[in-house]
Amino acid sequence: MKYIIMLAAMLLIVMSSNNVQAQNNEKDNFLVQVDGLGCPFCAYGLEKKFKEWKGLKNPKIDMETGNFTFTYPAAEKLTIAAVEKQVEAAGYTPVSVVINRSDGSIETTKKEVVTTKKAVQANQKSTVTVAGNCDMCKARIEKAANSVTGVQGATWDKNTQELTLLLSNSTTVQQVEQAIAKAGHDTPDVKASNKTYNNLHGCCQYPRLK
Amino acid sequence: MNVYHNTLLVAVLLIMIGCDSPKGTEKIAVETPSIAAQWQEVERIDLDTIAPIGLTYFKENLWIADGDNNQLVKLTKAGTIEVVLQDLERPMHLDSDADYIYIPEYGKDVISRFDGNQKTEESMEQLDAPASISVQGTTRAVADFYHHQIWYNEGENWVAFGEKGKENGQFHYPTDVQLMGDKIYVADAYNHRVQVLDKQGKWLQTIGEAEKMNATTGIYVNEKELFATDFENNRVLVYDLEGNLQQTITEQLEKPTDVLQVDQRIYVINYGSKELVIYEYQ
Numbered sequence: 001m002k003y004i005i006m007l008a009a010m011l012l013i014v015m016s017s018n019n020v021q022a023q024n025n026e027k028d029n030f031l032v033q034v035d036g037l038g039c040p041f042c043a044y045g046l047e048k049k050f051k052e053w054k055g056l057k058n059p060k061i062d063m064e065t066g067n068f069t070f071t072y073p074a075a076e077k078l079t080i081a082a083v084e085k086q087v088e089a090a091g092y093t094p095v096s097v098v099i100n101r102s103d104g105s106i107e108t109t110k111k112e113v114v115t116t117k118k119a120v121q122a123n124q125k126s127t128v129t130v131a132g133n134c135d136m137c138k139a140r141i142e143k144a145a146n147s148v149t150g151v152q153g154a155t156w157d158k159n160t161q162e163l164t165l166l167l168s169n170s171t172t173v174q175q176v177e178q179a180i181a182k183a184g185h186d187t188p189d190v191k192a193s194n195k196t197y198n199n200l201h202g203c204c205q206y207p208r209l210k
Numbered sequence: 211m212n213v214y215h216n217t218l219l220v221a222v223l224l225i226m227i228g229c230d231s232p233k234g235t236e237k238i239a240v241e242t243p244s245i246a247a248q249w250q251e252v253e254r255i256d257l258d259t260i261a262p263i264g265l266t267y268f269k270e271n272l273w274i275a276d277g278d279n280n281q282l283v284k285l286t287k288a289g290t291i292e293v294v295l296q297d298l299e300r301p302m303h304l305d306s307d308a309d310y311i312y313i314p315e316y317g318k319d320v321i322s323r324f325d326g327n328q329k330t331e332e333s334m335e336q337l338d339a340p341a342s343i344s345v346q347g348t349t350r351a352v353a354d355f356y357h358h359q360i361w362y363n364e365g366e367n368w369v370a371f372g373e374k375g376k377e378n379g380q381f382h383y384p385t386d387v388q389l390m391g392d393k394i395y396v397a398d399a400y401n402h403r404v405q406v407l408d409k410q411g412k413w414l415q416t417i418g419e420a421e422k423m424n425a426t427t428g429i430y431v432n433e434k435e436l437f438a439t440d441f442e443n444n445r446v447l448v449y450d451l452e453g454n455l456q457q458t459i460t461e462q463l464e465k466p467t468d469v470l471q472v473d474q475r476i477y478v479i480n481y482g483s484k485e486l487v488i489y490e491y492q
Contacts, residue, residue, distance in 0.1 A: 044300045133424050202383045202400035
């Protein structure tokens with residue numbers, strides 16, 4: 001009987017130890033979309049800042065899409081807020097974060113897009129000059145423009161500095177300019193605040209419009 | 211007879227004067243056209259999967275820092291690519307002397323030396339992302355990307371020049387540095403210019419502001435010219451050392467990251483198209 005109890009106790013210890021081991025080996029998968037990554041210096045810089053986190057593995061950055069993926073020990077329960085904060089500390093803007101937890105659950109900042117835009121008739125095509133430098137600027141400008149209700153399309157050309165807009169009748173170019181200025185980019189009529197401009201990544205600090 | 215001759219002479223002179231300057235036209239001097247020599251593309255080499263960031267010439271071969279794949283590769287004289295050193299952490303703009311290739315490892319704040327066989331590391335904890343090194347005898351300079359500074363060492367102690375900003379002598383993400391004579395040339399990437407300092411860190415000159423570069427990723431300086439790669443605008447700008455633009459090279463360039471002159475050729479690496487492009491002065 002004494003031996004049976006000892007054997008059972010040992011078995012429990014081994015099982016418990018295996019459980020801890022398994023938990024330690026489990027990884028959460030992260031997909032972070034960063035607001036454009038124009039050059040390798042920027043991409044490597046983002047990676048470097050995340051590598052300060054011990055335990056982060058398999059970092060991969062796709063500069064074209066701005067997608068940054070990595071794994072992190074599940075036991076650490078790394079949060080979306082912490083990831084966003086680290087992206088900002090590296091000098092970038094997080095667009096979205098998706099975490100595939102090792103237990104199969106998914107956490108995301110992505111919101112379901114309710115597409116009401118098609119219901120609105122796009123009646124005006126307009127262009128406006130927007131100051132910017134790079135692909136990161138392009139992503140930010142177009143995102144800001146598209147956030148305005150009634151904007152059916154927004155395409156910014158880095159070379160001409162022109163933003164082409166498709167707008168509903170009820171939407172004005174000035175509304176779009178204001179949204180873009182809030183994101184940090186000058187237009188001839190609406191300027192970004194110095195604070196917002198200074199928070200832009202180095203790639204994006206374009207010559208200010210007068 | 212004399213009267214006849216004189217009248218004829220006057221008539222000929224009048225005709226000549228009349229023909230010389232017809233109203234409304236200017237006599238156009240026709241000269242032999244002089245075509246100024248320029249850098250022209252002569253060859254392109256496909257680098258396959260290599261994502262080139264930095265370039266140097268060591269022991270009669272070109273060497274390339276492959277940033278995405280964390281390795282150092284050699285371009286042999288036969289034009290083949292040989293991976294020589296792996297497991298680097300984001301190798302950037304290289305330099306070399308007779309004995310070593312110097313490799314700034316951006317991802318882990320070290321400067322490595324490689325003699326062709328063995329690598330040794332010098333940890334520099336004061337750095338945050340070294341983007342470039344330049345070596346001139348026992349003198350070294352390092353571009354410190356995230357601290358917006360240039361570190362300088364004449365053989366013993368490191369001193370830092372500059373800080374984040376847009377004024378003369380300040381930097382905004384410096385990505386390349388070169389020691390040349392008694393000057394330090396800096397690719398001041400996101401201030402979109404090249405700055406020239408003396409070896410005490412005093413600002414001397416700014417080059418390239420009018421060209422609105424974005425971003426100034428790599429530079430090379432010789433006794434007469436300065437070359438700067440303009441990443442987003444897909445070009446290499448060539449200046450004299452007074453800062454006057456001499457040529458804008460755009461042929462076959464796609465997101466260039468570094469430029470190097472060896473003998474009568476310049477070599478430019480394209481991060482975008484993963485190519486090495488060679489130009490000659492013709």
